[in-house]
Amino acid sequence: MTKKFVIFGNPVEHSKSPQMQNAGLKYINFDGIYEKHHLIDGNIIKNIFLENNYSGANITVPHKEFAYENADIVEGIAKEIKAVNTYILKDGKVVAYNTDAPGFLKAIESFGKVKNVLLLGAGGTAKAISLALKEKGIRVTVLNRSEGKLEFFKNHNIPSFSWENFKPDIYDLVVNSTSAGLKDDYLPAPKELLEPILKNASFAFDCVYGKITPFLALARENNCEIKDGEDMLLHQGVLAFEYFTNTKADNKVIEAMRKGLRGEKIL
Ligand SMILES: NC(=O)c1ccc[n+]([C@@H]2O[C@H](COP(=O)([O-])OP(=O)(O)OC[C@H]3O[C@@H](n4cnc5c(N)ncnc54)[C@H](OP(=O)(O)O)[C@@H]3O)[C@@H](O)[C@H]2O)c1
Structure with missing residues (x-):
């Protein structure tokens, strides 16, 4: 049948x-x-x-x-x-x-070895991605527009910040798991905050697929290797x-x- x-x-x-x-x-x-x-x-x-x-x-x-x-x-x-x-x-x-979590890990394999990730966003996708990275032994820090959704990450011992209280480190990969750029032209965080981070990073990944979002465009301008969300999907x-x-x-x-x-x- x-x-x-x-x-x-x-x-x-x-x-x-x-x-x-x-x-x-x-x-x-x-x-x-x-x-x-x-x-x-x-x-x-x-x-x-x-x-x-x-x-x-x-x-x-x-x-x-x-x-x-x-x-x-x-x-x-x-x-x-x-x-x-x-x-x-x-x-x-x-x-x-x-399968979103392992799908994400598979999608970033093309970047090679990644050790320290900045994850933008704190929604359902960020939960899956952060735990997948943590399980792989990859350091992950969450940065979100607002405080509201950070409790989940704190409960899992994942460093998590809102824009207000964030002190940037150096990351090799920056991931956009917010919906900024999906149907609008917003960056997932203020440009003044994001640009120096991208300058020091090697890779940028956006969960949004099928287009160069403002986030990927800024990452490319700052010499990151970029990838959209097609492989994750x-x-x-x-x-x-x-x-x-x-x-x-x-x-x-x-x-x-x-x-x-x-x-x-x-x-
Ligand atoms: N490629 C794939 O296979 C795949 C799979 C799953 C999801 N996705 C994509 O991943 C994205 C997130 O999905 P989700 O289910 O996690 O969504 P969600 O649960 O609704 O979470 C959205 C997150 O984005 C943040 N956000 C929304 N608009 C923003 C803006 N203008 N600036 C900064 N932050 C903003 C929200 O911050 P606040 O907490 O401050 O509201 C929240 O943290 C969507 O674009 C979705 O299409 C792709």
Whole structure:
């Protein structure tokens, strides 16, 4: 029987996950289809997942925390992050994972060895990235516009600051995990603060994908090697794909999924 996979979100119309996942399914001749599901009430995510006979799901904004709370079993780093982006049905149970965290680590591999990271932002993505870096033994400092969301990081012994009380150090990688630059032309922190940090850094990564944000432009002006969020999106998707299909995705599958993501033909 054809297996059904889905992405839950609100909004979900813009999501490129179906074109990426369907390209992978087609490439390995898997009898499955991946669709979008506009879910308004995240509290009922598990029931909707089961009622629709989905075999696997991705979960995007704003439902990752609800999905965590509703899962029967939570695996790996997601237990600490307390937010999940992947569900699979296993022996009648809803098993949940966070693949954003390992997807990010995979995406920064191209920078080589990184030792000290400044992470801008303190939202759900920053939680996943900071714990992934910490688990890898990479130093991470969080810098956010406001104090409100810093408690999570303090509870995990991750140095965290707002713009007001921050004293910069030297970092080899600076990551933008804020939504500044997504739909606007803002920098994620004031230019006077950011520019000297970027001058001393070697690499800059933006979670936003498909464009040179003001953050990446400033980093490039200051001679950083830059990278947008496409690889992060791709690799979180590849890891979810492996859970969905119970297969290991080799480079050919990964490249088929990248083409799918970019809207290019795969076969
Ligand atoms: N490539 C990928 O695979 C991938 C995966 C996940 C997320 N993302 C992207 O990552 C970004 C963050 O997502 P999220 O889910 O973590 O969002 P979120 O939970 O809503 O957090 C947003 C963060 O951005 C900060 N912020 C928003 N506007 C800002 C501005 N103009 N200047 C400075 N800081 C600002 C907020 O600061 P306050 O606390 O002060 O409000 C908060 O820390 C989004 O752009 C999303 O599209 C990409």
